[in-house]
Amino acid sequence: MEHDRTYRKGMMRRTDRFLAAATVFLATLSGCGTPLKGESVTATELADHVTFLAADDRAGRLTGGPGIREAESYITHQFETDGLLRLPGQTDLRDVFFVYERGFDSRRTQLYLSAGGRTLAARYGANFIPFPFSGSGAWLKEVVFAGYGITAPELEYDDYRGLDVRGKIVLVLRYEPARFHDGRASSKEYTAHAVFTSKLKNALMHGAAGVLFHTDELYSSPTDSFYSTFPRMSLSRFSSDDGWFGGDDAMERSDAPALKISGEAARLLFAAWRRTPAEMEAALANGSTPAGLNLPNAFARIIVRRHEPPVTHRAVNVMGYIPGSDPGQTKPWIIIAAHYDHIGTREGSGDTIYNGADDNASGTAGILELAEAFSRYSPPPRHNLLFVTFSAEEVGLLGSRAFLEKKILSPEKIAFMVNLDMIGRNPDRTIEIICRDQVHATMVERYLASEPIQASVRVEQEDRTFS
Ligand SMILES: [Zn+2]
Structure with a gap:
């Protein structure tokens, strides 16, 4: 999900060692024989794949965009060269599906804020952007501050206590109060209350x-990073009336406006309330309620x-397989x-192109090399x-x-899945392996x-x- 424009050969060399090891590891799990002679996972080939997939001509490989078809053909060609087979019931290595975009009209979508005698005509994409699940329409409303916008009886916490927000627009902070993570392993683990749609x-x-x-992250970030935290498309599922979702924020589209x-833009409001966002957070942490902050x-x-x-x-998802020697397994x-x-x-x-060398030309290159090795x-x-x-991952894990x-395959027939995401760059020089359960984690650790x-x-x- 991060956007990077560079990759380095050195990284690729580490990646190729990792993939070579991964090949042997997967081979061990699957109980197969020894590879034919010759190193098949090489840094040069990995770099070649990434160079092609992340080239400016691919235009950032947006689903439905101008450059993704060549990426699709390239992968298909590599799979064909390796002799991968199409799945039973499929007519091609390419599985075509359709996604629907109902993006926003950026010229007609507008936000004006007025507070403390100042006004701001916010710019679309720079000062604000609607969430995919936002309703459409027009509103002129009072804005009130509602803290983190959370009601959590189990934690004896309620930002709305004593606050009358009926018919008003609420401004809420992202995430949740720090004390919600007390006793949690990582401060980055949030409760369900922190989700935008909640x-x-x-x-x-x-x-x-x-x-x-x-x-708070936006508060100090340049415009570019504000923009890049959103998919600029909203894609629905397979029929246009199927509801909306975007990543973790899956929900039906609402009738109400929801803007980031x-x-x-936030500073204008906070200044009218004579506080900075940090002071607001501190006040909440010290036990003030939004109702108690008494804002103009x-x-x-x-x-x-x-x-x-x-x-x-x-x-298009591109997929092909190598038949196993023991297909009678459960x-x-x-x-x-x-x-x-x-x-x-x-x-x-x-430079307006998000080349996506690491996310995820690198993982795709890994797939191509592993397919070749196993073939x-x-x-x-x-x-x-x-x-x-997979395609359409960045627009909501749709692929x-x-x-x-x-x-395409019944989940009961799948022993496990390995997903490669952003394997081209590891600034901490440590490869992160995320497992779904302890059994797999122990196997990998061993x-x-x-x-x-x-x-x-x-x-x-x-x-x-x-995905
Ligand atoms: Zn990714």
């Missing part, structure tokens, strides 16, 4: 007309317009996957090895969802003990690791 639902439940979200606002009036005029009708985009499939799409380009001048194993692995490169919803590889292994049981 906060929107909570605001609406208290009668609010809509939500403006302010994040930049530091400049602020107003927002919000206009949100969507493009009608939705635009349809063709998206779970005969191992999936090795990576997404190959990225986030396209941004508006403006200068040379004799005898073949016990399991069927399915290599998948892997399409794979499941189209019932294997790593015999390899000269610096890696950290951790367990994360979230569903989103699928």
Whole structure:
């Protein structure tokens, strides 16, 4: 999900050592024989793949964008060269599905803020942007500060206590109070209360007309990073009336406006309330409630317009497999996957292309090299090895969802899946391996003990690791 424009050969060399080890590891798990002679995972080949996939001509590999088709053809060609087979029931290594974009009309979508005698005509994409689940329409409303916008009875916490937000727009901070993580392993683990859509639902439940979200991270970030924290498309699933989702923020589209606002926009409101965001956070941490902060009036005029009708985009997962030598097993499939799409380009001048060398040309290159390596194993692995490169990951994990919803393989037949994401760069020089359960983590740790590889292994049981 991060955006990078560079990769370095040195990184690739570490990556190739890792992949070579990964090949042997997967081969061990799958109980297959020894590779044919010759090093098949090489730094040069990895770098070649990344160079092609991340070239400016690929235009950032946006789903439905101008450059992604060449990436799709390139992967297909590599899979064909390695002799990968198409799945039973499939007519091609390419599985086509459709996604729908109902983006916002950036010229007609507007935000004006007025507070403390000052006004701001906020700029779309620079000062504010609607969330994919935002409603469309026009509003002129008072803005009130509602802290983190959280009601958590189990933690005896309620930002809305004593606060009348009926018919008003609430401004809420991102994340949650620091004390919510007391006793948690990592300060970066948040409760479900911190999710944008939880906060929107909570605001609406208290009668609010809509939500403006302010994040501390935006407060100090330049415009570019504000913009890049969003997919600029909203893609629905396979039918246009199927509801909306974007990553973790899955929910039905609401009728209320939900906007993320930049530091400049937030500062105007906070200045009218004679505080900085940091002071606001400190006040909340010290036990003040939003109701107790006694803030003067602020107003927002919000206009949100969507493009009608939705635009349809063709998206393609490329996949092929190497048949196993022991197909009679209860779970005969191992999936090795990576997404190959990225986030396209941004508006403006200068270098406007998000090349996505690390995210995830690197993982895709890894898939291509692993497919080649395994195609040379004799005898073949016990399991069927399915290599998948997903599209439409960056716009809401839609490629892997399409794979499941189209019932391409029944999940009960899958022994496990390995997903390669951003393997081209590791500034801390440690490879991060995230496992879905302790059984796999232990297996990986045991294997790593015999390899000269610096890696950290951790367990994360979230569903989103699928793509
Ligand atoms: Zn990624």
